[in-house]
Amino acid sequence: MTTEADATDSRRVDVLIIGAGLSGVGAAWHLQRQPGRTYAVLEARDRPGGTWDLFRHPGVRSDSDIFTLGYAFQPWRGPKSLADGESIRRYIEDTARDHGIDRHIHYRSKVLSADWSWERCRWTVKTEGGTWTCSFLYVCAGYYDDDRGHQPEFEGVEDFGGRFVHPQFWPDDLDVAGEKVVMIGSGATAVTLVPALARRARHVTMLQRSPTYLISLPDVDPAAETLRRLLPAPLAHRLVRAKNVLSSGLAYWLSRRYPEQTRRHLRRGILRYLPDPAYLDRHFTPRYQPWDQRLCVVPDGDLFREVAAGRVSMVTDRIARLAEHGIELESGRTLEADVVVSATGLSLIPLGGIAVSVGGRAVDLAETTAYRGLMLSGVPNLAFCIGYTNASWTLRAELSSRYVVRLLRHMERHGLTTAMPALPRDVARRPLLGLTSAYVQRAAHLFPQQGDRAPWTVGQNYLTDRLRSAFLDVRKGVIFDG
Structure with missing residues (x-):
């Protein structure tokens, strides 16, 4: 007979990825290139695709060309550059299957909350189907509210x-x-x-x-x-x-x-x-x-x-x-x-609507500041993935995943258990997303802010960000503990 404790133990991984859309499947590919680290992908829906499974209206397609919206490691073989939604969804599904990522995806696992324990140095993640624990949480749920539009x-x-x-x-x-x-x-x-x-x-x-x-x-x-x-x-x-x-x-x-x-x-x-x-x-x-x-x-x-x-x-x-x-x-x-x-219009929601807490105390995401556009000030061992607003989402998502892998490798190499961005007092804050679109402005008060200087800004130039990512110091602005 399986006890609740046994079930929890079986759901204990090093890295937990939230979402099996473009970002989540891409994150899993980058993560599993580093052997020896366990991971799982939690997906609220009953198949992969994320946004491209949610939107099913006639003619649904991408505004971004599929060669940059798609993965660098997985060639697009379809005929169209501006691909339709179902073709993109199948591309994500095929990518997950081709690279063995599908074996790590757990469907109908909508995440409700995540609480960080300083004593255990682990996240406890509650879903509609049970509880998971992990050392590092990577939220790849995008920022659309699946449950309601505007x-x-x-x-x-x-x-x-x-x-x-x-x-x-x-x-x-x-x-x-x-x-x-x-x-x-x-x-x-x-x-x-x-x-x-x-x-x-x-x-x-x-x-x-x-x-x-x-x-x-x-x-x-x-x-x-x-x-x-x-x-x-x-x-x-x-x-x-x-x-x-x-x-x-x-x-x-x-x-x-x-x-x-x-x-x-x-x-x-x-x-x-x-x-x-x-x-x-x-x-x-x-x-x-x-x-x-x-x-x-x-x-x-x-x-x-x-x-x-x-x-x-x-x-x-x-x-x-x-x-x-x-x-x-x-x-x-x-x-x-x-x-x-x-x-x-759409409704936006940060971190997929997950209630985040640290040591039992709720985190007001609007009071946090985004570190390199992918971690949060005062929140340990958590990264989130957002794409560019002026280019294909996946370009920035892949840079974020590379950074997460690099950070985890640094922590493992030096025997470190926690990494938490620490915001200097003199950093001025401004909106995370720089568009004037109504759907962005309606939700701006819910989201983390960004700072006025590196590494607290969110870049919007892929070529510049790609060049900088090769030389960045993962230790800058981060407090580590072993």
Whole structure:
């Protein structure tokens, strides 16, 4: 008979990774390259994929090219550079299986809390399915709240006679064939959904309060296709990845250095599809500068093509209320709708919503400061993984995992049991995530802050961060104990 103590002992590992998405599977790959260290991956869902298993709405895809969103060690073999969500999920699943990581993943293991014991120098991690202990905790749960999206309270929503849905919880039985659809929102989700729905719906209206910067990029990368025909897959993957890192980094730098020229360049790109300057002024000209918020990618101009064909209408206005047959706008206009899709944004939550405590005392994450963007001041033996806001998530995730492995190797080599960042008193604090997007600003007060100087800042330049990571001193700013 297995006692509770026996069960706890069987769930004792050196490193516990939270999440089996892109970050968690990548972290496991880096970790298991160092033999002799036990680990487990806890995943709240019933299969790997993380974000790419959560979002299942029509047309779901990545805004980042898959060669940089994917792993450096696992070549992408699919045809598209802007891959769809299910293909990305299968890529993560295949990676876990190919490298034996799947044997370490425990599904339906949603983590509720984690408490650090100074006496035992271990974390006690409680999940919905039991309790684990570990010497080091690595949270790779991203920052999306899986349980809720952002949903404003629209007056009259109970009066609407059609279907009202949020993309994060897309109903399996929803078929928009022959229906009038109104999409509320102008972000990446709306830009993804509208062309997909327009292929079946009677008509789709994209209703936005204000425009978002959009850029058309090829769905298939011609240079990648050429290199993959001529070279072995691993080499081609590395070359395409390097090309895309350089080109996206340069594009971001130019956008911030020359914002007005970038605005004109983006405008010219849309004019190729919609040659009406007044229409662009109304519906495709944001008030903010490029990369104050993330740019939304339109593969092969699909959204613009649907607008030009008359299957999609753009409306820039504010909602007064929902009525039985549609949406009444502040301008007095009414949009008829059988289906209203509220692509009104995501909710963010730090560390996957885990309640963290040290020595039994709850940690207020908003009062902590991020060390190198991956550990927390005053919290021992814990790392968390967040990606770039201006580039592919995985680029930064891989740097974070390399750092964690390097830190663990240093601790093992010197017989150390704890590593805790110690924040100097004179470090000024500022928001962790540097975007002005509404979904980021709504949750900013929940997240750790970052400092005003290294090693307390969160870099947003992959090439610089990659170079620095080769020479950084893991001892700087950290208190160790043996």
